[in-house]
Amino acid sequence: MKKTLIKNIHTLATFDNGKEIKNAYIKIEDNIIKEIGSGEVESSGFDVVIDAKDMVILPGFVNTHHHFYQSLFRAVPQVQDAKLFDWLVFLYEKWKNIDEEAVYVSTIVAVMEMMKSGVTTTTDHLYLFPKGHPYLFDSEIEGAKLTGVRFYGTRGSMSLSKKDGGLPPDSVVQTDEEILKDYERVINLYHDPKPFSMTRVALAPCSPFSVTKELMIQTREFANRHNLLLHTHLAETKDEDIYCLEKFGKRPVDYMEELGWLNENVWFAHLVHLTDEDIKKLSDNNVGMAHCPTSNMRLGSGIAPLYKMKNTNMRIGIAVDGSSSNDTGNFLLEIRNAMLLQRVAYGESALTAREALSIATTGGAKVLRLENEIGSITVGKAADLIGFKLEDRLEFAGGLSDPVACLVFCDAKQVDFSMINGEVVIEDGHFVHIDEEKYIAKQNEISKKLLS
Numbered sequence: 001m002k003k004t005l006i007k008n009i010h011t012l013a014t015f016d017n018g019k020e021i022k023n024a025y026i027k028i029e030d031n032i033i034k035e036i037g038s039g040e041v042e043s044s045g046f047d048v049v050i051d052a053k054d055m056v057i058l059p060g061f062v063n064t065h066h067h068f069y070q071s072l073f074r075a076v077p078q079v080q081d082a083k084l085f086d087w088l089v090f091l092y093e094k095w096k097n098i099d100e101e102a103v104y105v106s107t108i109v110a111v112m113e114m115m116k117s118g119v120t121t122t123t124d125h126l127y128l129f130p131k132g133h134p135y136l137f138d139s140e141i142e143g144a145k146l147t148g149v150r151f152y153g154t155r156g157s158m159s160l161s162k163k164d165g166g167l168p169p170d171s172v173v174q175t176d177e178e179i180l181k182d183y184e185r186v187i188n189l190y191h192d193p194k195p196f197s198m199t200r201v202a203l204a205p206c207s208p209f210s211v212t213k214e215l216m217i218q219t220r221e222f223a224n225r226h227n228l229l230l231h232t233h234l235a236e237t238k239d240e241d242i243y244c245l246e247k248f249g250k251r252p253v254d255y256m257e258e259l260g261w262l263n264e265n266v267w268f269a270h271l272v273h274l275t276d277e278d279i280k281k282l283s284d285n286n287v288g289m290a291h292c293p294t295s296n297m298r299l300g301s302g303i304a305p306l307y308k309m310k311n312t313n314m315r316i317g318i319a320v321d322g323s324s325s326n327d328t329g330n331f332l333l334e335i336r337n338a339m340l341l342q343r344v345a346y347g348e349s350a351l352t353a354r355e356a357l358s359i360a361t362t363g364g365a366k367v368l369r370l371e372n373e374i375g376s377i378t379v380g381k382a383a384d385l386i387g388f389k390l391e392d393r394l395e396f397a398g399g400l401s402d403p404v405a406c407l408v409f410c411d412a413k414q415v416d417f418s419m420i421n422g423e424v425v426i427e428d429g430h431f432v433h434i435d436e437e438k439y440i441a442k443q444n445e446i447s448k449k450l451l452s
């Protein structure tokens with residue numbers, strides 16, 4: 001058994017019932033937090049001792065929605081100022097050329113970017129399987145494994161192409177049969193539901209406008225049989241409202257209700273355009289949400305009414321969304337944008353810094369139904385921890401009267417320390433085991449090729 005001690009912690013923000021401890025320590029055995037306390041502690045008998053003097057330590061962030069492959073397509077000139085449907089129609093034509101290597105490398109790059117900004121658990125929504133490349137999900141799993149992140153992959157899908165009234169072109173959709181068969185394959189191969197597992201899989205048809213009704217229902221039935229979570233995009237834009245009304249005679253949340261998709265095993269990305277009745281329905285059914293403020297701002301989609309949802313039964317997490325519509329994977333920035341954007345819509349105290357951090361940690365854990373394993377620094381939970389040095393950082397200079405809130409208010413740039421499942425993955429701001437430069441170079445090479 002490996003014993004780890006983290007001592008002299010300037011401020012430990014546990015996000016366990018708001019408990020914050022000064023001059024704290026954490027004792028860890030293998031991957032599990034065994035003891036939390038404050039004051040002097042004996043270092044002998046530990047295999048690893050980490051001195052966290054001048055550091056604030058938090059639980060690692062949980063990113064609840066992403067499209068890793070899109071990190072190859074950031075800031076594409078032709079769609080920098082486009083709204084969602086136009087942006088999608090243009091990018092499908094570029095995205096259709098991705099292959100196994102592109103997915104593998106972009107996964108590593110996207111995860112590295114998030115790990116540097118504090119993410120220790122992430123999901124991804126991979127819904128693009130161009131003709132001839134049915135096994136891209138496998139490349140993603142392989143890439144995520146290399147990074148050491150706790151990964152909740154979602155096997156996405158698109159089955160409704162332009163000729164059938166959907167948005168994507170034929171070249172990137174699969175048949176319902178192909179998709180259902182692959183669910184079985186990837187669940188058998190990769191989904192590990194054991195406590196503290198590093199790899200899990202959920203199912204995620206892309207959106208109401210790219211998947212058939214039958215596939216939505218069959219996916220839900222498959223998920224129920226195998227006890228899996230379900231995920232999709234919902235109520236992101238006004239165009240989607242119009243599409244759903246025309247096509248299904250009802251708005252997005254009502255359509256999901258009809259499909260049996262409102263329950264405690266479902267989380268939706270976005271949820272921007274909602275009525276008060278929609279929010280009540282989502283709350284009554286304990287539905288989860290990945291809030292993506294930067295993407296919503298970037299595409300001009302709108303402001304999700306988080307302020308109205310934060311005290312309901314909804315489970316709410318934060319997410320960077322894909323890098324074609326963010327166009328960063330900087331999770332710290334996402335937390336800050338979440339806080340600020342709610343204030344634009346609902347006033348100066350709509351979301352506090354600690355509320356935003358809580359949504360980013362315990363909130364995200366609830367969205368992925370991992371609240372018993374991660375999301376707070378609690379005895380018995382996984383040692384997924386991040387640390388920020390306070391005293392020698394330009395952005396925090398003058399902000400140390402509240403070292404926790406200053407991470408959000410003063411725009412913390414990146415973590416100095418990250419531990420995932422008991423393993424140190426970032427030390428002094430650098431990856432312990434990933435060759436960052438190698439993958440950046442490779443990513444730029446692939447991106448150039450795909451955009452040319």
Ligand SMILES: [Zn+2]
Pocket residue numbers: 065066067125233269321322
């Ligand atoms: Zn998305």
